[in-house]
Amino acid sequence: MGRTTPTLKFRSGPDGIHLFNRITGLNLLLDEIRAPATSWSVAPRQVSVALTNLCDLSCAYCYAPKHRARLDSARLCRWLDELDAEGCLGIGFGGGEPTLHPELPDLCRYAAENTGLAVTFTTHGQRLDMRLAADLKGQVHFVRISMDGVGDTYELLRGRPFRSLLSRFEIVRQLAPFGINFVVNDRTFPDLDAAITLASEVGAVEFLLIPEQPVRGRGGIDRHTAAALQRWVSVYRGPIPLSVTEAGADRMPTCNPMPGEKGLRAYAHIDASGVLKRSSYEDAGVPIGTDGVIAAIQVLESTDGDER
Ligand code: SF4
Known part of the structure; x- marks a missing residue:
């Protein structure tokens, strides 16, 4: 039987006391309390x-x-317990494609019932059917659907029919609040306005911009597109709140209510081999051993020699 978790989760840090409700998404920062x-x-x-x-x-x-x-x-559930007890507010499952992990529903259920963590997962959405959604219902607080471009652009980049993705939105809308993840590069940037309109129509509540990062010989978003994206964001008045990945946030008009919470104090990534990293784009990290995930964070922190 799962434990009863308080409505508001408590976290203490350099910016004050942070209260968080994983059901409503409410964040309350008491910055007068240090x-x-x-x-x-x-x-x-x-x-x-x-x-x-x-x-x-x-x-x-x-x-x-x-x-x-x-x-x-089993290993992962121990890490979730540890992260929860040490003040982590949310866990985001991804991959690869997390719906290909046979125990995704069990893992989400474990986190929802045994910890106070907000549970999200990021998926390409193409495998999300009624059966999987029924297994996940009530165990997930937010879903992120990857949609880079619309129509032909999407089909060219993802190699799947766009209409197949469209047919999944009603399923995901019944499952949990959801947002759109949008990789921005020279191919997808022209589709941004159409993607925002579509996201609004299908009920998305957040639109995450992911300026493409350099990987495996690709150069990432080019300077011309990055500048165009900055201009687009600065005049954006659309129906859905925007957010941007930290790796692509340079020169974006962003608002960070917790500037004191930097680096590993704000965010960490665990890869599918059980290596703790500063982000999913990093190659280097620290394998999580039997002494747990917090010990690995401390080793990574000391290895890099900088402050959190
Ligand atoms: S970016 Fe594409 S290939 Fe990579 S995990 Fe996501 S859906 Fe799969």
Whole structure:
């Protein structure tokens, strides 16, 4: 039987006391209360976890490692317990394609019932059917659907029929609040306005811009497109709130309410081999051993020699 979790989760850090409700998404920062550094939460605020490297698509700009790897569920549940107890607020499952991990529903259920973590997962959406959605219903607080471009652009980049993705939105809307993840490059940028309109029509509540990062010989978003994206964001008045990945946020008009929570204090990534990293784009990291995920964070912190 799962434990009862409080409505508001508590986290202490350099910017004050952070209260969070995973059901409503409410974030409350009491910045007039400055707790001593010795009482700050040790875990990152948010942790992403690649459940598997496996994926049935082959997008050219994919940053997931291509060797076979899949996380063991029992191991992962111990890390979730630890992260939860040390003040982490949310866990984001990804991959590869997380719906190809046979225990995705069990892992989400474990996190929802036994921890106070907000549970999200990022998917290409093409495998999301009524049966999987029924297994996940009530165990997931937010879903991220990858949609880079619309129509022909999507089909060219993802190699799947766009109408097939469109048919999944009603399923995901019944499952949980959801957002759109949009990799921005010279091919997808012209589709941004159409993608925002579509996202609004299908009920998305957030639109995450992911300026393409350099991986495997690709150069990432080019300077011309990056500048055009900055101009587009600066005049954006659309119906859905925008957010942007930290790796692509340079020169974007962003707002960070917690500037003191940097690096591993804000975010960490666990890859499908069980290696803790500063982000999913990094090659280097620290394997998580039997002493757990917080110990690995401390080793990574000391290895890099910088402050959190
Ligand atoms: S769907 Fe995601 S994980 Fe799969 S190949 Fe494309 S970018 Fe990589």
